[in-house]
Amino acid sequence: MPKLLKTQVAIIGAGPSGLLLGQLLAKHGIENIVVERQSKEYVLSRIRAGVLEQGTVGLLDEAGVGERLHREGLIHHGFDIAFHDHHLHLHLEQLTQGKYVTVYGQTEVTKDLSDARQASHLDTFYEASHVQVSELLTKKPLVQFEQDHQAYQIEADYIAGCDGYHGVCRASIPRESIEEFERVYPFGWLGILSDTPPVQEELLYGNHPNGFYLCSMRSHTRSRYYLQCSVDEDIANWPDERFWDQLQSRLPSSISANLVRGPSIEKSIAPLRSFVAEPLRYGQMFLAGDAGHIVPPTGAKGLNLAASDIYYLSNALIDFYRQSNPKGLESYSRTALQRIWKAERFSWWLTNMLHQFPEKSGFDQRIAQAEFDYLCQSELAQKALAENYVGLPY
Ligand code: FAS
Ligand code: PHB
Numbered sequence: 001m002p003k004l005l006k007t008q009v010a011i012i013g014a015g016p017s018g019l020l021l022g023q024l025l026a027k028h029g030i031e032n033i034v035v036e037r038q039s040k041e042y043v044l045s046r047i048r049a050g051v052l053e054q055g056t057v058g059l060l061d062e063a064g065v066g067e068r069l070h071r072e073g074l075i076h077h078g079f080d081i082a083f084h085d086h087h088l089h090l091h092l093e094q095l096t097q098g099k100y101v102t103v104y105g106q107t108e109v110t111k112d113l114s115d116a117r118q119a120s121h122l123d124t125f126y127e128a129s130h131v132q133v134s135e136l137l138t139k140k141p142l143v144q145f146e147q148d149h150q151a152y153q154i155e156a157d158y159i160a161g162c163d164g165y166h167g168v169c170r171a172s173i174p175r176e177s178i179e180e181f182e183r184v185y186p187f188g189w190l191g192i193l194s195d196t197p198p199v200q201e202e203l204l205y206g207n208h209p210n211g212f213y214l215c216s217m218r219s220h221t222r223s224r225y226y227l228q229c230s231v232d233e234d235i236a237n238w239p240d241e242r243f244w245d246q247l248q249s250r251l252p253s254s255i256s257a258n259l260v261r262g263p264s265i266e267k268s269i270a271p272l273r274s275f276v277a278e279p280l281r282y283g284q285m286f287l288a289g290d291a292g293h294i295v296p297p298t299g300a301k302g303l304n305l306a307a308s309d310i311y312y313l314s315n316a317l318i319d320f321y322r323q324s325n326p327k328g329l330e331s332y333s334r335t336a337l338q339r340i341w342k343a344e345r346f347s348w349w350l351t352n353m354l355h356q357f358p359e360k361s362g363f364d365q366r367i368a369q370a371e372f373d374y375l376c377q378s379e380l381a382q383k384a385l386a387e388n389y390v391g392l393p394y
Contacts, residue, residue: 002144002151007033007123009317010143010156012131012169014043014124016106017289017306018162019113023063024314026122030321033123033154035145037163040114040126047193047266049106050216050224051076051203051300053391056307057102065112072219073104079203079389081354082252083372095379095386103203105218106303125152133159133172136283158329159285160313165275167291173282185272185296185351186358187211190229192243196262198223200255205298205354207368208250212298212355215251223260226297228355233269240264272296274348276340279333280309286332288313293340298354299347299389305340308394312336339392346388 009025011018014036025032036043052060052073060066077093077100093100117124128145135142136159143154161169170178189212198217206213211228218224225247229238244261251259275294280287289306312335316328353371357364375381 002153013163049303052102053304073102082206099390141284161287164290183274193266196260207354295347296351298351301343
């Protein structure tokens with residue numbers, strides 16, 4: 001016999017989207033339950049995004065989880081782009097009249113959010129299996145799942161599908177009620193984490209004849225590097241030495257000697273895709289974050305788009321419960337999708353400029369070179385890139 005639970009908002013997924021939504025709703029007295037398929041340890045072990053827009057930082061502050069972020073996060077006023085051996089520095093603060101980004105790993109964001117949720121004693125079910133959502137077109141949608149051999153059923157007013165690209169929520173929407181747009185890239189990113197000082201203080205995105213590379217970091221002593229690799233790459237073929245050799249060969253000659261090698265503490269391959277589902281609502285269920293869209297990580301938009309979705313959805317739910325005003329819920333999908341598609345465009349554009357496409361013709365490669373040359377010569381082009389990188393307004 002299932003244990004019957006009731007709540008106002010049932011949140012599927014304890015990644016950054018789900019946990020951030022849960023904190024913002026709880027702060028306004030809106031009951032919510034989070035249901036997560038994996039263990040808390042597994043969720044916190046994932047190494048993903050690294051760059052936060054100011055809007056994301058502001059939302060984390062509002063959720064009451066900004067203290068460690070402000071203490072340990074690194075403010076970055078610019079970043080570099082290299083094309084073969086040519087180096088361009090983008091002064092974000094000058095190009096955007098004072099905006100900047102913060103380098104603080106998604107792992108830390110998720111940890112801060114899950115610690116805050118635990119401290120708030122809010123209902124959270126980790127290691128939930130057989131998660132199902134149903135009755136989505138009724139006023140009382142249901143979430144069913146099992147945990148520790150006990151069946152549960154949650155009756156809610158609304159369901160927030162924050163369960164990522166491979167989650168159950170989007171998959172539960174009838175095919176005729178949702179449209180999906182996708183572009184799969186013919187390569188992946190091979191990422192490595194190492195306790196070594198970053199090769200330079202700010203991020204460096206590079207396009208080299210052997211492929212894209214990114215030099216990022218988590219702190220002054222922990223580096224995060226990525227190499228473009230083939231989409232079916234076997235990570236077993238990438239011992240640390242091969243990674244370091246390949247990265248060093250792609251770096252501009254002016255800094256390659258500064259690369260400090262060390263043992264990898266994490267190594268993984270992420271596929272790259274652009275993906276959007278429309279609309280981001282089905283009956284009483286809303287999709288937010290990776291459950292509704294995916295961007296190639298080139299523009300550092302994935303996590304930040306999840307944050308703006310949660311900004312729109314949390315405010316819409318607060319207006320509904322506090323002011324009996326449903327307008328935000330009715331317009332959530334349209335409002336969120338407007339910002340999503342602009343971030344999809346930016347991420348697609350930067351990915352095309354910075355990666356080597358196996359099937360690309362000489363014409364396409366010269367277009368990518370011309371994009372970079374135009375960027376180097378035009379402050380207006382740099383301003384356009386910078387305003388997207390720091391994050392377009394909500
Ligand atoms: P998430 O995928 O983070 O979280 C969804 C949660 O739902 C997970 O914990 C999952 O276990 C859970 N779930 C799934 N199915 C469920 C079910 N049936 N029932 C219950 N729970 C379920 N973005 C960047 O900006 N920069 C990067 O470098 C970057 N690298 C990435 C690398 C990888 C491998 C991936 C997959 C993504 C990367 N991203 C990056 C994007 C990433 O940061 C996402 O945008 C971010 O995790 C979005 O957060 P959520 O929407 O919470 O989705
Ligand atoms: C990262 O540090 O993981 C990172 C930074 C910027 C990106 C993608 C990933 O665009």
